[in-house]
Amino acid sequence: MTLDLGPLDASDAALDPVSARRQRVLGIVIQEYTKNAQPVGSHTIANSYELGVSAATIRNDLAALERDGLLTHPHTSAGRIPTDAGYRFFVHRLLTDQELSTTERTQIRGEFNQVQRELGQLLRTSTAVLARTSQNAALAIPPRAVESRFKHLELVEIHDTKVLLVLVLQEGAVKQQIFDLDAAMGQDELSRLSNELNAKLHDATADQVDARLDGLPPDGSDALLMQQVALLVRDVMQRHDHQAGGEIYRDGLTQVLEAPEFVESASMRKIVRVFEHRSLLDQIIGDYLVDGDVHVVIAGDGRYDDLADISLVIGSYGVSERAVGVVGVMGPLRMAYGRNISVVRFVAGLMSDMVQDIYGYLPHDAASKERN
Template identity: 45%
Template sequence: MFATLTERQEKILGLVVRTYVETGQPVGSKTLVNQYELGVSSATVRNELAALDEMGYLEQLHTSAGRIPTEVGYRYFVQKLLGEFRLPVHEQQMIRHQFHQARLDIDQWMRLAAAILARTSLGASFVTAPRPRSNRFKHLQLISTQGRLVLMILVLYGGEVKQQMLTLAEPISQARLSAVADRMNALLVDANYEEAIARLGHLDELEADIAKLTLDILRRSDTRSITDIYRDGLMNIVDDEGTRQAVRVLEERTLLANVLAETQTSQGGVQVVIGGDGRWEELKDCSIILSRYGVADQFSGTVAVIGPTRMSYGRNVAAVQYVANLMSGFVYDYYLEDPERKESA
């Protein structure tokens, strides 16, 4: 993926990225020699800058001007040169205190996480609410209303309740409907979509119809688009020509869902998408730093910051990771540790 760099070239590339991120000005050999003890001449540094330019890590906007990192240069820096970065202890304490002061309320925590990330990164942020990796059947009720009309109520773990009116071919007694519901509850308890299919054996006509509707609801719940998205800091990027398109990403749920689906493949790791990684034209001048949070294979969501490619990657990666860890603790407390809340979910 990357052209091989010498140790000196790596050092110079890292210094160019850090200096450009800090100043916003193209970086030349004179700046590097004057500010850093490189132990080589300005001519040698110029040759190395030219080599990095030729390999695609740097670019020169104007003849005789300094150089700036390309998307490839940023990617090399993030993957190979960034190293480990932690937020200062006083910032960690402040963020942790803010979360501890908040009520154990999911909406408040989502808004707080988005606000903290926007303030810490000086960019925009978004947080998606935690949702089950796969929805699981909890309870089914069938209620006769009038004539051939029946109200079907399906409760999923995680608190989602689905209601649907059914029109039967002929009136059926409440006792018969309750018996069908009892059988479905016994067969499908705690089952996800695939497990439910495997458990359903011989069914009579009414049971088969109810089972088909139940499976359809489970399948659609697993594939539904993101619904709860908390955003903050849009004003931090809306005036930047290069990141104006990022606002569109945050506003268009389908595009955002596609980005998350293609990037978030593992729990707990921070991922960095630079310039859309060649997949999303809308992100060509942006970077997104994101991480999943929650409890693996149960409930999880995403926290992320988005801004220009010229951003403080070390600080923002650390902020996203720190907030994701706090949010994971919240999800465990909120959904799994409290048995009463879990039972009522």
């Protein structure tokens, strides 16, 4: 059997043959351990992979990789397993893109196309697809506006002077608030006022609301009422901008808990806590998703104790500097990183296109081209 780790990069090209082979051995150990969750020995490698050296030479390579901190071995076994550092070296230095097949991409795109164009349905579909394709737990967080923008409002007559404000923001959030008018107003007048405000406040941020009403007659009754509603809109938008993000959508936790790493109750509780812990996820996302790419967080990268036995592959979707959400997978360190990176990137791309399409962040013909 041969292992395709891709071509050596520029820094690897200068390696002597022994160092290059040891990197291959590390990749083989990680591949075998990912599949079987069993320590990997020199005879397994020599018998299954064509490296052109003896089992004794491979045994020396395993020992050298252990001295370098990339492998370790359980006390009860002569075989080796990867360390956190070994996984990181593999992901950042050896791993090549493992694109989804055309059949898989077509199937996933078809699942999204069958879903009603509603954000909650899309988020549920994304977690179901990620959990099934990765065989790990999946999560999705709705797009969060960097600064929310006005899309539409409706004023609804309730009773006497009481009116319901229904405010829709560009990222899809819907806010409702009841307020009192100085005098009763019929639904026809409220609808007319709604239309005028929708025209004036289109795509405004909270800070832009006041300026949009400049030029109105200061003493007109409509002007006073429009200013009253606009101030309420501004306050609602400002509160929204300071609130935490929306619900986390989750799927696939049960299949992760069946992994050997999480059989013990302490390990099981740890991954459940991380999966449910919103503030920790928000912190991780804020630390890693600064450039919009897919990121791999292995064992917390030494920064998060709760992630000591867990890996995350997370990617952002949406429109940069307008509204950004997150999709990702979570599982044991022993996960198929190449495949998981590819599926997270693909799903994030589909979600970006659909968010743009639904909420009109970009004209339809300016949305990013369809994924192949």
